[in-house]
Amino acid sequence: MSRLEELKPNAAVRGILPDALATVVSVQWFGSEALELTYKSPSGKVANELIYRHDEPRLEVVEQGRPWSFDGKGDLFRLVSEAHRIRLAHLFDPVLAVHTSVLDPLPHQITAVYDVMLPRQPLRFLLADDPGAGKTIMAGLLMKELIARGDLHRCLVVCPGSLAEQWQDELYRRFQLPFEILTNEKLEAARTGNWFLETNLVIARLDKLSRNEDVQEKLKVPDCRWDLIVCDEAHKMSASLFGGEVKYTKRYKLGQVLSTLTRHFLLMTATPHNGKEEDFQLFMALLDGDRFEGRFRDGVHTSDVSDLMRRMVKEGLLKFDATPLFPERIAYTVPYKLSDAEARLYKEVTDYVRDEFNRAEALRNEKRAGTVGFALTILQRRLASSPEAICQSLRRRRERLEGKLREMELLQRGNGVAAGVAAGGPELDAEDVEDLEDAPDNEVETAEEEILDQATAARTIVELKAEIETLKRLEGLALALRRSGEDRKWKELARLLQTVFMAGPATGCVAEDRPPYGSGPIPPPSPSPHQKLVLFTEHRDTLNYLEARISTLLGRRDAIVTIHGGMGREERMKAQEAFKHDPKVQVLLATDAAGEG
Template identity: 70%
Template sequence: MARLEDLTKGAAVRGILPNCTVMVIDVKWYGSDVVELVYRDPSGNLGQELLYRDREATLEIAESGRPWSFDADGALFKLVSEAWRIRLAYLFDPVLAVHTSVLDPLPHQITAVYEEMLPRQPLRFLLADDPGSGKTIMAGLLIKELVLRGDAERVLVVAPGNLVEQWQDELYDRFRLPFEILTNDKLEAARTGNWFLENPYAICRLDKLSRDEAVQEKLKVIDWDLVVVDEAHKMSATFFSGEIKYTKRYQLGQLLSSRTRHFLLLTATPHNGKEEDFQLFLALLDGDRFEGRFRDGVHVQDYSDLMRRLTKEQLLTLDGRRLFPERFAYTVGYRLSDAEALLYSRVTEYVREEFNRADALESEGRRGTVGFALTILQRRLASSPEAIYQSLRRRRERLEKRLREELAVQRGAQIALANRTGEPSLTEEEWDELEDAPAAEAEHKEDEVVDQATAARTIAELKAEIQKLRELEELAYKVRQMGTDRKWEELANLLQNNPAMFDSNGHRRKLIVFTEHRDTLNYLADKLRTLLGKEEAVVTIHGNMGREERRKVQEAFLQDKDVLVLVATDAAGEGINLQRAHLMVNYDLPWNPNRLEQRFGRIHRIGQTEVCHMWNLVAEETR
């Protein structure tokens, strides 16, 4: 209720007109009980009315409104509105991750993410494009797009141990995604007891997860939105003679598949030639489809909707040109000198005899370890006189130390060796896993095995092996002192006389030389510096160098015109891109052909504009 005296100019009054409020424009009194009111209705029309005291019960003064109705913190309101704008930005920009990342995407990368993967809900997919196509970029785009759309709050990347740091760098440098790498220290320091709960963006080493059941238990309690597995072909199972052999890595793949909504597998080598094994691999993505795949009869499955594979020849630039330049590989054969051939024959004979003795060992772990040591010894024999000499010397010294320890605690030439506590022993599966270990770890383990593992079972056998090693060491020393190294001569001839080594102005082009072994690396670096006449012309990268140190060497090689040759072990294949060079020599051939492709991929990759050449040095009449 409102009294007539309350009807003043500017007042908002309800009850004058039905279902609306009017604004008082003017008031004129007639005596003390009647007032003439001039008002404006919500439409802006003027009205006039006489009001008596008996109308007071139907009148109501509305609260006068403020000029504005918002009185919160303006800066906070702007922050919230910007957050919502970003949250919904993908509705107006279908390739938002591309425009908010530091990259120049290529057509095959755009189609993979926005045509092949994002439309799939849930995503269960195998991306199997050729090496160098940028699968890390495609996975990063997918992760960021899902994050921007609010579809991925917890993301796990699983990769071989030698690639996890590269993944962390790429995801942050290009996409500003702050992923953390799982380490033992971080596991123990987790406040909640479960590191995965505290880190929604996680990167883990494949074999850390596959070997450690305690970590798997922590992994199981998390519902992941997206899991990405790099080099996914390593999560393999095999079918043979009606039985399936499940590896620890494959069982990890089954666990990951069951704990995530989106599951992306990355590999350039999805098929090992066996259809049964390939279907087992694809069962990680769709177990129902491949259920009963080994029943009697032919079971052909269509899996085109589960994967994409493009070869380098199919990859194009935005203007339709081939993305990758041509590449050529050459085999440079050479004959060993007489002295080298004799050393090769004697070491090979020693290796064969020790292999035969290893076969008689009861322990499967010891048999495998000794066999692995002898295999590495053969590889060093093929690498260089320096490598085999240093390996024989270290092995002889370590076994002599072992002999002294044995003689100190027991007597009798036929007594079995007692001190095996320091002798390395790994299963066949663990040796396979060593291939994916960081270069420093792999090189250290190889040295440890070559120096210590022996098939000798008694003191007499150990003494006999040491004597054999002395003879071989002496022969290797003579070859080393003679200075006749046919393999080095071929490399020197290549550097001095091959036209591809020089540009049109006669200036020497940059060259990468890969070797398997540190001793050969040091040997080649010295020889090349002497050949080129400049100490600064040669730089090296090996597994014992830290990541930052390797990067500095990489920058020097790419940017310094005085640095002409990079000599490297396979540590240079771990996250280092060297496409400013287009010439490569494999001084040692890796025993795993995938490593050969990985090496060539350091120069034959996106961004390379020159035709790439690779020379492989191979000794004739050797095994």
């Protein structure tokens, strides 16, 4: 609001013209409540108008200077200019994603993204660097760089189930990319009926997509295109050529589908070649079907894939100071001989497994035979793990089979007819077993327990009773062994722990130069009470057994942290941080859950 007294020649006034400023030419007053205003429009047209005191609310005198007076709002100008700068940042910063991510990349990671992958438009590529090279980081840098360049809005990561959470953590923690993991609950709760259309950054389990045709149909809808699809552990999407006929697995067929749904397609695996050129060409056909599909059968037995693939081995991975990325690795095997009690248990369980395998092969149900065979394989692995693991496994299996026997006997009394033993638990074929191996650690443990406890080759109640008696005898042997303390593997581990954690050499002593690795016998571990040790075991029963034993040996429970599949991500992170930074924690005891990816 401006007062009439402020209307003076050359002033710019808003409110006279509907969409522009009017420049005052002259003012003639009529008393103190009105005036005649002569003004000029921006086009130069001169006009006049009577203005009264009650018109003051609609008038505003504007300070007008030169055409480029820079008198606009500074904060708004800063906001707009910053938006333009960010939009064009990739033109001026050749490694923009590196500088906007929480990481210290290595030379081979930078060259993979900026020298090898980004120049390829569209990208159809196989990244086959050795394990530990940081392929997840390379994929994250590629994603962030494509986002900065406006070339990526929708991205799908397909990986084994055991790696899904790790992918989600890495992409968010290092690159601030909020990926969501596909679950059945999210599929069912989708507002549009297709969760893929509603979510732009997705991580999906390989087995979930390959085994579920309904999910694949949702992926194939016309509007569900992706800018980038990344397949981790891509060697699992393989096909094989045998006898002139190609065997396409469900995972390979999924790879063919994914290849058609995206502009950029990135396969990642450390083992792209299984030694068979024909299978490798089929695998490369996922990237370029016209170039590789069927070529082996046409007589092309070698192929140049240097334009579609990069592979770097560990020996070629260096830091910026040209030193090797991976430290010298000294592999040392600690031999031990089974005690008489251990040897007897091993022989008895092996005979039981062999007999049950033979009975399983006699079954006409191929899936049931495969499930029994898988259960017996689990039992033999636990036998090799520890007396505690085999003892607990035999006990649980006996209890479940006894429960099944009671059910069969009740059915027999009710029907008056001898009942056959029904298959219990899930029945697995070869692809089911492969999918189970890729599942998260907690799912694998649950499924293995269910299969091990229920799968049996017994076809009649008599056979089931005989198997239960055998299990009772084996369980008795395992219990006797556990109580005797004759665990040779533990004794060797205890001796090693005592060597590792004993007091080191006195201060001030001059250490002898170590000979180069490979020039002589492998040196023993260097003793020091401040060292940290990582112990891996396959089974949770063995982990619990070792935790109790090592706590007793070291005299402190807080000297050990554990990681297993039953722990949440936050608990795992706390255990890792404690092991890295807490000087009191000396041992990290973990199942395969700590080594996934």
